[in-house]
Amino acid sequence: xxxxxxxxxxxxxxxxxxxxxxxxxxxxxxxxxxxxxxxxxxxxxxxxxxxxxxxxxxxxxxxxxxxxxxxxxxxxxxxxxxxxxxxxxxxxxxxxxxxxxxxxxxxxxxxxxxxxxxxxxxxxxxxxxxxxxxxxxxxxxxxxxxxxxxxxxxxxxxxxxxxxxxxxxxxxxxxxxxxxxxxxxxxxxxxxxxxxxxxxxxxxxxxxxxxxxxxxxxxxxxxxxxxxxxxxxxxxxxxx
Amino acid sequence: xxxxxxxxxxxxxxxxxxxxxxxxxxxxxxxxxxxxxxxxxxxxxxxxxxxxxxxxxxxxxxxxxxxxxxxxxxxxxxxxxxxxxxxxxxxxxxxxxxxxxxxxxxxxxxxxxxxxxxxxxxxxxxxxxxxxxxxxxxxxxxxxxxxxxxxxxxxxxxxxxxxxxxxxxxxxxxxxxxxxxxxxxxxxxxxxxxxxxxxxxxxxxxxxxxxxxxxxxxxxxxxxxxxxxxxxxxxxxxxxxx
Numbered sequence: 001x002x003x004x005x006x007x008x009x010x011x012x013x014x015x016x017x018x019x020x021x022x023x024x025x026x027x028x029x030x031x032x033x034x035x036x037x038x039x040x041x042x043x044x045x046x047x048x049x050x051x052x053x054x055x056x057x058x059x060x061x062x063x064x065x066x067x068x069x070x071x072x073x074x075x076x077x078x079x080x081x082x083x084x085x086x087x088x089x090x091x092x093x094x095x096x097x098x099x100x101x102x103x104x105x106x107x108x109x110x111x112x113x114x115x116x117x118x119x120x121x122x123x124x125x126x127x128x129x130x131x132x133x134x135x136x137x138x139x140x141x142x143x144x145x146x147x148x149x150x151x152x153x154x155x156x157x158x159x160x161x162x163x164x165x166x167x168x169x170x171x172x173x174x175x176x177x178x179x180x181x182x183x184x185x186x187x188x189x190x191x192x193x194x195x196x197x198x199x200x201x202x203x204x205x206x207x208x209x210x211x212x213x214x215x216x217x218x219x220x221x222x223x224x225x226x227x228x229x230x231x232x233x234x235x236x237x238x239x240x
Numbered sequence: 241x242x243x244x245x246x247x248x249x250x251x252x253x254x255x256x257x258x259x260x261x262x263x264x265x266x267x268x269x270x271x272x273x274x275x276x277x278x279x280x281x282x283x284x285x286x287x288x289x290x291x292x293x294x295x296x297x298x299x300x301x302x303x304x305x306x307x308x309x310x311x312x313x314x315x316x317x318x319x320x321x322x323x324x325x326x327x328x329x330x331x332x333x334x335x336x337x338x339x340x341x342x343x344x345x346x347x348x349x350x351x352x353x354x355x356x357x358x359x360x361x362x363x364x365x366x367x368x369x370x371x372x373x374x375x376x377x378x379x380x381x382x383x384x385x386x387x388x389x390x391x392x393x394x395x396x397x398x399x400x401x402x403x404x405x406x407x408x409x410x411x412x413x414x415x416x417x418x419x420x421x422x423x424x425x426x427x428x429x430x431x432x433x434x435x436x437x438x439x440x441x442x443x444x445x446x447x448x449x450x451x452x453x454x455x456x457x458x459x460x461x462x463x464x465x466x467x468x469x470x471x472x473x474x475x476x477x478x479x480x481x482x
Contacts, residue, residue: 011417016474018376018467021416099287
């Protein structure tokens with residue numbers, strides 16, 4: 001067992017941590033509240049790691065473990081792409097690639113009343129926001145933003161949906177923009193919706209554009225910025 | 241010092257190799273090989289719902305063992321039970337209640353120490369899946385030869401000639417900001433704890449304690465190897481600078 005002696009946990013920030021590592025000693029910290037994100041939990045007087053990944057810190061007091069998986073852990077205020085599995089009287093049952101199905105109340109739409117409940121088929125793709133996500137309870141979704149407006153949430157028609165890892169969908173939504181999206185956007189016109197649960201939807205006027213964009217995104221996960229630009233140029237050359 | 245058939249010393253392990261995320265359709269997968277013994281583990285889940293007799297307040301773990309050839313029999317069921325109990329003790333079962341996680345073990349090649357190889361592969365696959373774990377598990381096989389020597393990580397030929405063997409599973413070595421005293425239980429460091437111990441054959445208590453000692457020493461090497469292989473996996477995933 002290796003023991004790190006610095007009083008601050010800065011030795012572990014941005015490093016790989018594996019389950020079982022104790023990364024923070026609460027007795028050495030002065031009276032502050034710290035916020036723990038995914039992958040960490042409190043073990044008595046210390047914070048221990050429960051998922052392998054890179055430990056991240058954001059001032060003033062947020063710690064979390066960043067990792068990329070194929071399954072999703074529901075978090076409040078995440079925007080995800082869900083697929084309708086069933087329609088009940090009060091809720092739609094939506095699959096969001098999490099441990100359990102999520103509920104979308106039938107009234108959680110802009111101007112939603114009992115008289116104008118939307119009709120979704122089983123298998124419809126929806127862009128939704130996670131409202132509640134607690135341990136042991138099915139997550140709750142909504143098709144409106146916090147103020148009740150529709151704000152682009154709702155069903156996604158046409159287009160093509162494919163699955164990626166959660167790490168790639170976070171990279172697609174990062175700012176500054178992902179190099180692949182920038183390079184594609186300069187030459188092609190397409191519409192894209194990225195869910196933090198590892199689903200991406202692409203729509204464009206012609207199927208060949210959709211296929212090109214989807215393949216470019218799927219191939220870009222392990223490439224650096226420069227390699228991504230080169231890959232996109234090669235793909236575009238082949239089409240034009 | 242007795243000479244082993246492949247030239248290793250008594251405490252030397254075979255070359256280890258581990259890869260992650262090799263299967264396309266599984267939610268997570270890992271392959272672990274020790275010398276010529278190779279096992280592939282795939283993890284699906286967590287998925288909603290538990291089986292009939294399982295406690296719905298905890299996550300349920302299901303293990304399916306697929307041998308290389310032949311039908312599934314009692315030996316495979318025994319391996320499934322040992323794996324299930326071992327993995328249940330390292331998972332945090334209260335985090336995803338009323339869900340089932342399936343671990344499927346496929347034996348690719350059996351050249352001795354098969355169950356420890358499978359336990360290591362299953363643990364690596366659970367880490368790849370992001371299932372919440374208290375700590376990792378590293379497994380090692382120690383066997384007692386006719387001459388009374390204890391050797392580690394036997395091949396199939398050595399396994400057939402030995403008097404008794406034991407499979408030992410220990411928690412991994414952790415990096416910690418706390419002092420050593422805070423992390424020990426009853427004066428012993430955490431990685432001296434035993435998660436699972438399976439013995440076959442006749443061995444005296446002293447021989448068992450010697451096996452434990454050798455196993456503990458080797459488990460730190462296995463922990464370091466697992467950490468390095470996760471490190472290279474992490475580097476492959478995020479080779480872009482943020």
